[in-house]
Amino acid sequence: MPSSERFAALQSIQRRKPTAVEPTPALEKIWASDVFTLGKMKAALPKDAFKSIQRTIREGGKLDASVADVVAQAMKEWATSRGALYYAHVFYPLTNLTAEKHDGFIAPQSDGSAITEFTGKLLVQGEPDGSSFPNGGIRSTFEARGYTAWDVTSPAFLMPTPNGLTLCIPTVFVSWTGEALDKKTPLLRSNAAMNQQAQRLLKLLGNKEIAPVNSSCGAEQEYFLVDNAYLGLRPDLLLAGRTLFGAPPAKGQQFDDHYFGAIPERVQVFMQDVEHQLYRLGVPAKTRHNEVAPGQFEIAPVYEAANVATDHQQLIMTVLKSTAKKHGFTCLLHEKPFAGVNGSGKHVNWSIGSSSHGNLLDPGHTPHDNMQFLLFCGAVIRGVHKYGSLLRSVVATAGNDHRLGANEAPPAIISIYLGSQLEDVYNQIRDGELKGSASGGVMQLGVDTLPEFPKDPGDRNRTSPFAFTGNRFEFRAVGSGQSVAGPLVAMNTILADSLSWVADQLEARLGGGEPIESAAFAVLKQITQEHGAVIFGGDGYSSEWHEKAVRERGLENLRTSADALPVLRRPEVRDLFARHGVLSPVELESRYEVYAEQYVLAIEVEAKLSLRIARTQVYPAVTAYLGDLAGSLQEQEAIGLSPSRAIAQEIAGFAQQLLDKTAALEAALGSAPHGSEAHMAHCANTLLPLMGELRAAVDGLESLVDDNAWPLPTYQEMLFIR
Incomplete structure (x- = not known):
């Protein structure tokens, strides 16, 4: 019999039954029902105002200030008709968490009555305290002013609580002096920088009509569920999010019997409740399953535009935590809550594309003939080789240090996995003659009743931190408790830098009269010769690779955050972000100070x-x-x-x-x-x-x-x- 406190906890757990929840209605009835979508805007706004907002969202450019009052009135009427009495500017400070400043729609009148009021000024701008959030020295305690500003590209939504609804408006958060104090502002800047350089390259390749190029993100969220009856007996879980002590049990994950196994009933009811809420918020949750470690699970959404996906990722973490409490669980987003079993990551699947050109990282069936893809993919290769240490630094946290390099996570050495088909294509380019690419073929299982299906031309590599997985790159080193904004900012910016370099080289060659085909091949050959060292398709866990990567290929092995975070202070990193207008030297230094302190x-x-x-x-x-x-x-x-x-x-x-x-x-x-x-x-x-x-x-x-x-x-x- 365990000690009395433990025994009481065990008894309460064994008596628990799945929390009763209402059956989930049809998806069509609830999808984005709590979101002020473009469709709802179209129905509520005058035609000119709607077209102005739609143009800003889809094409970029400045928001027409004259429509703010009209949008605010329509947004307020929609929210109050649903029962909302408050609105909140929602922003994402440098804590990896979500912050909210709530204000009421109430406006008292001189006759003692009260009405609801929401103006364009209140929609566009808010004023939280700029010195009470992590700022890395940008704001002193006595310099408190900060601003939130409406991000029209991410839709407003209603967040329910048992006592009512709050209208939530995604915003950026900046200081009185204009520096970014948040995760969203640099993300929007990085996407703009990448779009500018991508359009340059597409024009050089002969394209005429080019829609804005955007990055996309689909983040796989891993997490643990622990019964909350244990929490009061484990101060380490309560305050640190991980166990600081604990002998390994006789059985852990060695049988591989939890992964993709039948989901426990109580957990599945929790998952269905989470998904119901996310669907109402327009978050496209697609996948749920048991992960490798006992007590570990995963949720993954469909790809979305990176900015919206980042906001939705924050919502996923918020909903996971709040819903877990309702079901008697604690949701652990720490990267390594239990020693000896797999930790949790947040694999960030990243690509770029536009409505006019589709996915620019889709190789098609014959990648050797797809020069546009080869140039964009080559730009990624160059960027990861030049700034691999930056990618390591943006996933550097105390929690992630426990995870990186273990069986479920990539090593701290940043390399790229392309798969055998693409690696062969780039090797041919390096050697000066592009002959062709292997096909995947057809999978035949030897049983007539089983279907034949196309086989991918390359395998996957679970030990690679940055792997090409068919039509996107998967950055697997991101920690489960992190915002995906930091990694996306880094990936967008290094891609913008490499696209700029590629465009510069092509412009110089084309200006000298060289045909586009030979100019593009020459640029790709230079990339493979100078940056091919970052391509690796073998076992990323092996001691041989760790030695060879550092000694022969010149890649860095930054094992801890103490090693990795100072990368943010390197002149070449400072110049990279400043050159593309993503982070000023002051803003970058502030982030170093914040992350070092954390x-x-x-x-x-x-x-x-x-x-x-x-x-x-x-x-x-x-x-x-x-x-x-x-x-x-x-x-x-x-x-x-x-x-x-x-x-x-x-x-x-x-x-x-x-x-x-x-x-x-x-x-x-x-x-x-x-x-x-x-x-x-x-x-x-x-x-x-x-x-x-x-x-x-x-x-x-x-x-x-x-x-x-x-x-x-x-x-x-x-x-x-x-």
């Missing part, structure tokens, strides 16, 4: 939690049990028995290690050096190893102390009892 704070919170749990929960339970055990040994000896003291001595040894390691960890916490880079290095190289040593002592005790006396819910309970 890394340090995360590890120091975990270190303090480790000390507290070890000293106030584990050690008292261990000494009490050791006292009982010593008394039992004395009683046995008193009646003439000769019991073994081995277990008691082993427990006493681990208990002493616990005391020694807590003292060492406490001393290290108090001796942090000044300066962000030195402080991060102290966390990575001193605090984390000491926390690991303390964990080894505590986990050793868990495997020896009577289960009745152990105070913490175990991995076996948290991962398998739900």
Whole structure:
């Protein structure tokens, strides 16, 4: 029988039944019903106002200020007719979370009555506190002014609570001096920079009518569900989002029996509730399944324009967390909540395209004949090779450091996987003669009743951090708790830079009278010769690759965030973002300061939690049990028995290690050096190893102390009892 607190938690869990929810109506009835869509705008707005808004959304350009009042009135009438009394400017500060400033539609009148009011000025601009969010020194405490500004390209929506609805308006968030304090502003800038350079290249290739080029994103979200009855007994889960202690259970994921297995009933009811809410919000959730680790699951949406997809990704995380509570779960978005089993990522599937040209990263059936694709894909190859360390830095967090390089995640070395077909095509270009490309063929299964189907021309590589998967690239190193905006900003910007370089080279060659075909081939040949080192199709986990990548190919292996985040301070990275108008040097430095501080704070919170749990929960339970055990040994000896003291001595040894390691960890916490880079290095190289040593002592005790006396819910309970 476990300890009384654990026993009570286990009893409450075993008595739980799936939370009753209303059956989900037909998709057609609920889809985007809580979103102020273009269709709703068209019905509510005068024709000229609607065309103006539609033109801004689809073609870019400045918003016509004269239509703001008309849109605000229509938006308010739609929201209040549904029962909304408040509106909120929703923005995305540098916390990876969503922020909201709520204001009422109420406008008191002089006669004592009240009406609802919402003007174009209130729609377009809000004013939250600019110094109370992470800003990296851009705003001092006494400099509080900040602005939110309406992002017309991302639709407003209604967010329900049990007591009503709030109209949520996606916005950017900037300081009084104009610097971006959020995730959305740089994303919109990066997309504009990429569009400008993509259109340059498309025009050089002879295209006349070119619609705006946009990046797209489909982010696969992995997460864990733990019964919330455990939360009060696990301060580490409550405050750090991961377990700092926990001996591995006898059975983990080694049987591969959880992945794609039957979804537990209680979990499936939760998933269906999540999907119902997301469909009402216009979020195209497409896939749900068990992931590899016990207690781990995944949700994935259909691809959308990157800006909207980013907003929807934040909504997915919000809805997962809030709905989990309703169903008696806690949703863990930490990258590595449990040691010894797979962690959680957020694979970002990324491509670019336009309404006039479709997906520009679609190779077609004969990629060797598709010069447009080869140039755009070649630009990605060049960008990832030149700025691979930047891609590593934008996924650098304390949580993701535990995950990268493990069995479910790519290594910290950034390389590109193209697949055998495309790798062969680019090798032919490198060698100076493009002959053709292999086809996938047909899959024949040897059973007449089973269908034949086309086989892809290349396999997939789960160890690659940046893999081509048919018509897009999958950036697999992004952490599950991160906003996808940072990685998208980096990918869009490095692509813009490489497209600019490609266009410059083509313009120079075409200006000299060279035909477009030979000019394009020459540019591609230069890319493959100078940047082909980043292409790798083998095992990214192997020690041979790690050695070869660094020694022979010149790729960096930035193992920790302490190694990776200083990349943001490199002159070439600063110049990259400034050159394309995505982040000024001040804005980039502020992000470095924010992310460095977040890394340090995360590890120091975990270190303090480790000390507290070890000293106030584990050690008292261990000494009490050791006292009982010593008394039992004395009683046995008193009646003439000769019991073994081995277990008691082993427990006493681990208990002493616990005391020694807590003292060492406490001393290290108090001796942090000044300066962000030195402080991060102290966390990575001193605090984390000491926390690991303390964990080894505590986990050793868990495997020896009577289960009745152990105070913490175990991995076996948290991962398998739900």
